[in-house]
Amino acid sequence: MLIDTHAHINFRDFKDDGDEVAKRTLAEGVWMINVGAERKTSQRAIDYAKKYDSGVFAAVGLHPGHLANVEYDEEVKGEKIKFSSQAEAYDEKYYFSLAKQPEVVAIGEIGLDYYRNAARRELQKETLLEQLGLAEKLNKPVILHCREAHEDLLGILKTWTLVGNKPLRGVVHSFSGRWSQAEQYLAMGFYLGFNGLITFARDYDKVVCQMPLDKMLLETDCPYLTPLPFRGKRNEPSYVKYVAQKVAELRGISAEEVAEATTKNAKGLFRI
């Protein structure tokens, strides 16, 4: 069994066949956490989770990419990503009412994204801190998004946990940092999440090989970042098995061992 700890069948790309995708994913013995990025997709993640007796869970939160009006058409490692959204202001009451529902297993995705720099960095940091507060209030883990902002994110997390002495657990999803940064997240007890990127980009091999397996989570980030051998097609949660296979190959262990360890990690972190 595998768990896709970061899926987006709640996104528009799955509007016509999200339930079919969910059903065939579950039939393969794969569970999923659908992660919200703003109001609408957070609510939709819960709607999906409510429809299934088991195996489909939700995370809710406001992604830094939704703090400013954005429209972009970009390429990530040869993959075209189209995106547009209206700026949303973080509404604590709204997200609290979503987050306290039983299907919600985490606050996310939240974090910092300096890559496009659409929203002011100060606003991103404030919004992240408010949502760390929400996670604390509800005792839920966080799903962190970080792009080209690891030093600032590490600083915020250290201040929160070490200086503030407040508990915080979670995962840095689609981990993109260096080994020295991975070590710092791991030292604070955070998990690191990997997806199809590791099947076609070699930048993450060192972290994948060296980190302790008991802190690793697998994900797809579907519809994006489709693993080999399906590059160019829409990604979906069941493809998490290709991520597991790549981790196994890089670490020189069996895919079963990777599946067993990462599933145990996900169940423990998200209490599912």
Ligand SMILES: [Zn+2]
């Ligand atoms: Zn995502």
